[in-house]
Amino acid sequence: MMRHFLKMHGLGNDFVVFDARETPLALTSAQVRGLADRHTGIGCDQLIVIEASDKADAFMRIYNADGGEVEACGNASRCVATLLGATATIDSAAGILDAAASDAAATILYPPPRLGWDEIPLAYAMDTHDMPVGWDELERPIAVNVGNPHVIFFVPDVDAVPLDTLGPVIEHDALFPVRINVNVAQVVARDHIRLRVWERGVGLTRACGTGACATAVAAMRRGLTERKVNVDLPGGRLVIEWRADGQIAMTGPAATSFSGEVDLDAFA
Incomplete structure (x- = not known):
């Protein structure tokens, strides 16, 4: 056909x-x-x-x-x-x-993000804003669901993280019953984030729009950035704004x- x-x-x-x-x-x-x-x-x-x-x-x-x-x-x-x-x-x-x-x-x-442990979902209850878990150098992430599940790690240098080896380990960890998208983010300025993503079912990707949204929300929840940020991925830039009504606007x-x-x- x-x-x-x-x-x-x-x-x-x-x-x-x-x-x-x-x-x-x-x-x-x-x-x-x-x-x-x-x-x-x-x-x-x-x-x-x-x-x-x-x-x-x-x-x-x-x-x-x-x-x-x-x-x-x-x-x-x-x-x-x-x-x-x-x-x-x-x-x-x-x-x-x-x-x-x-x-x-x-x-x-996008509608407002889902932040509860059972909305991500995680296998058991924990604070999604500061998760007491880690995999090698990646520790204490934030979990955010923006229609699909993401975990975000803030690191000093995104290029130094062996995401090709840690990504699949985290994706398939039993903590995440429907698997997870893995984001490593570097806050460059109050309006600028660098991001790399291991995408569930795909692997390393040049860009992930929902990952950029989830990472921006995570950075804003921790007070690391303003409510509108430029997110630079290997493939280019997205502009993410978490609006006062809770909606997330992604432009690119x-x-x-x-x-x-x-x-x-x-x-x-």
């Missing part, structure tokens, strides 16, 4: 996008893994299926490269927003998001790399 797709990215966090609003599309985990493979498929961090919705302009279904379905993806939300138009609502497993887009950028509004670029057709039966 041939289907048209777009290859898109937000700051290098890349996606294969299928528009299934008129012709529904059901994908198996094996098909997602095959399409995401950078050697034998199209290659991507996440695969996105845009579906019809009776509650919003569209529903965004998100699969990680390992074939698992997840709740939220900030960079993908911006990409979908640019496809839907100037203003749009995007339904997802994390809820309905308001979006405003231009040709090459978008702002996504989105781009289409190329389009094509793929035979989905080849990945069955």
Whole structure:
């Protein structure tokens, strides 16, 4: 079965996008893994299926490269927003998001973050603002759920952290029953954070929009930054604002790399 797709990215966090609003599309985990493979498929961090919705302009279904379905993806939300138009609502497993887009950028509004231990979720009760746990040099993180779960460690130098080895250990720790996205952050100034992310089900990524949101919230909770910050990831910059009403505004670029057709039966 041939289907048209777009290859898109937000700051290098890349996606294969299928528009299934008129012709529904059901994908198996094996098909997602095959399409995401950078050697034998199209290659991507996440695969996105845009579906019809009776509650919003569209529903965004998100699969990680390992074939698992997840709740939220900030960079993908911006990409979908640019496809839907100037203003749009995007339904997802994390809820309905308001979006405003231009040709090459978008702002996504996320609902207030969830901060309770059972909302992250963690396996047992603890203070999510100052968690009494650690893995080698990474200690006392903050946990934040912005539609998907994140743990954030503040460090003197993000480049010095062996995130490629510590990331998978933390992701799969029994403390996190649905696994976790791992963020290491360096506060450069009251309005500037550097960030690297080990993404659940993906690995090291050039950018993670929800990670930038969660990290900004964590920094603001600890009084390390103002309520609006620039977050620099390996792929580029996002602007995050935690508004007075509790909503989180994420602004950044989105781009289409190329389009094509793929035979989905080849990945069955």
